[in-house]
Amino acid sequence: MSGKILNMVRVTDPIERIAHWLLAGSCLFCLFTGLGLMFRSWDFIPALLGGLYATKWMHIFSGVVFAFTLIYAFMMWKKDCAFEPDDAKWIAQGGGYLWKTNNLPPVYKYNAGQKLFFWFVVVFGVLIVLSGLVIWNPLVFPTAVARWSYALHALSALVIGSFFVVHLYLGTIGNPGTFQAMTTGWCSKAWCETHCPRWLAEREKDPSES
Amino acid sequence: MKKTEYIKLIDTTKCTACRGCQVACKQWNEMPAMRTRNFGSYQNPPDLQWNTWTLIRFQEHVDKNGDFKWLFRKDGCMHCTEAACIKVCPSGALYHTEYGTVGINQKLCIGCKACISACPFDIPRFNQQTEKIYKCDLCYDRLKDGQQPACALSCPTGAITVGEREAMIDKAYGRLDQLEGKGIVYGDKFVGGTHVMYILSEDPAVYDKLPVKPRIPASVILWKNLFKPFTLIGMGAVAGMAALHYLIKGPHEVHENKEGDE
Numbered sequence: 504m505s506g507k508i509l510n511m512v513r514v515t516d517p518i519e520r521i522a523h524w525l526l527a528g529s530c531l532f533c534l535f536t537g538l539g540l541m542f543r544s545w546d547f548i549p550a551l552l553g554g555l556y557a558t559k560w561m562h563i564f565s566g567v568v569f570a571f572t573l574i575y576a577f578m579m580w581k582k583d584c585a586f587e588p589d590d591a592k593w594i595a596q597g598g599g600y601l602w603k604t605n606n607l608p609p610v611y612k613y614n615a616g617q618k619l620f621f622w623f624v625v626v627f628g629v630l631i632v633l634s635g636l637v638i639w640n641p642l643v644f645p646t647a648v649a650r651w652s653y654a655l656h657a658l659s660a661l662v663i664g665s666f667f668v669v670h671l672y673l674g675t676i677g678n679p680g681t682f683q684a685m686t687t688g689w690c691s692k693a694w695c696e697t698h699c700p701r702w703l704a705e706r707e708k709d710p711s712e713s
Numbered sequence: 714m715k716k717t718e719y720i721k722l723i724d725t726t727k728c729t730a731c732r733g734c735q736v737a738c739k740q741w742n743e744m745p746a747m748r749t750r751n752f753g754s755y756q757n758p759p760d761l762q763w764n765t766w767t768l769i770r771f772q773e774h775v776d777k778n779g780d781f782k783w784l785f786r787k788d789g790c791m792h793c794t795e796a797a798c799i800k801v802c803p804s805g806a807l808y809h810t811e812y813g814t815v816g817i818n819q820k821l822c823i824g825c826k827a828c829i830s831a832c833p834f835d836i837p838r839f840n841q842q843t844e845k846i847y848k849c850d851l852c853y854d855r856l857k858d859g860q861q862p863a864c865a866l867s868c869p870t871g872a873i874t875v876g877e878r879e880a881m882i883d884k885a886y887g888r889l890d891q892l893e894g895k896g897i898v899y900g901d902k903f904v905g906g907t908h909v910m911y912i913l914s915e916d917p918a919v920y921d922k923l924p925v926k927p928r929i930p931a932s933v934i935l936w937k938n939l940f941k942p943f944t945l946i947g948m949g950a951v952a953g954m955a956a957l958h959y960l961i962k963g964p965h966e967v968h969e970n971k972e973g974d975e
Binding site (some may be wrong): 518538539541542543553555556559599600601638641642646649650651652653657658660661662664666667669672676677678679682691693694696697698 | 732801803804805821823824825826827829830831835839903930932933935936940941943944945947948950951952955958959962964966968
């Protein structure tokens with residue numbers, strides 16, 4: 504079905520997009536309910552969701568969805584997001600986002616910034632899930648473990664929340680033509696030449712790819 | 714808003730461990746008893762429970778001179794001024810009353826148990842059935858009515874007394890003079906001062922489950938004073954930087970006819 508859309512390339516498959524939105528949806532819902540649980544002045548959140556007790560359980564269930572999706576997403580993207588030597592050069596030049604550069608190493612599927620985001624989500628995602636499990640059942644753990652889990656949970660939320668804003672910007676208005684990678688899955692060939700040239704070249708060599 | 718602060722002074726040197734306060738507490742607060750097993754001590758139940766808000770701890774102690782002593786300490790909420798439980802409570806179920814004590818509104822409690830690990834004295838207890846937290850509220854209802862707490866009323870030796878803050882601190886140090894230096898005042902030197910104070914006959918380190926230097930845990934301070942505000946500050950700062958990037962540098966456009974430049 505490839506040639507059907509002229510000058511368009513399918514950059515993600517449906518499973519990737521479903522996993523992405525499950526991860527993003529559960530993460531954002533956890534962020535939303537988490538803010539409602541943490542800031543008493545934001546009581547419009549629990550008011551909207553049927554009270555603080557209900558919000559607590561929604562936060563936990565959403566966290567469970569996040570945990571399982573994170574495992575799947577990790578298995579799925581770890582290969583594409585493995586670092587390679589050229590990534591250091593990409594980072595050193597700010598990926599061309601911050602100042603003019605003219606010798607950015609050509610990117611394969613994901614650039615070093617995207618890889619960094621992935622690994623930050625994996626590491627702090629694991630931390631937030633593990634500390635969340637402790638906070639869910641604090642009495643079965645030693646007091647010190649329970650105490651530090653609350654701090655770790657909040658720190659992880661801070662990191663993931665901040666990186667999420669960067670991801671949101673770069674995935675939408677910061678990079679026109681990118682958002683559809685996670686909706687229809689089709690991006691323009693010109694977009695691929697800009698963002699993932701090595702991957703595009705390899706794909707065009709192999710006619711069996713869709 | 715602020716009325717008179719009250720302090721409950723527990724003079725362990727006068728305590729005979731009759732446990733009248735334990736019974737009075739259960740009776741006034743209508744808390745049921747649970748069957749327990751003797752573990753070789755008169756201390757019963759073995760620990761604080763959701764339905765036991767105060768407990769006389771029995772402790773056999775041999776001092777430096779080889780003298781045997783039986784120590785009794787009435788355990789329960791210390792009603793801290795800088796209360797870790799209130800700091801972590803997400804619902805406002807735990808709060809400071811006008812007497813400076815730590816009140817509890819169970820209707821608001823969501824059973825998150827955050828207060829249990831935060832408390833430096835290990836006081837709050839969780840009830841699996843009601844999914845709520847329970848602890849001593851220093852008989853808030855009785856204080857409002859001008860009555861002394863049930864435990865104080867029941868005490869036959871005058872070991873438990875309640876009064877206005879300054880007067881009770883004076884009373885505590887006055888009692889030290891009577892004891893000719895053989896006592897220690899516990900409660901006014903940390904967590905902003907507790908609203909339950911002890912006169913101890915031994916060094917605080919001697920007593921079971923009594924922290925020598927209680928404080929709000931460092932993890933709670935990091936969590937609430939640093940990470941919590943920085944969740945919003947961090948996300949806001951990043952959003953601001955993204956907006957500035959968009960306005961100054963502009964979006965990263967795709968160039969139709971050129972390969973991976975910029």
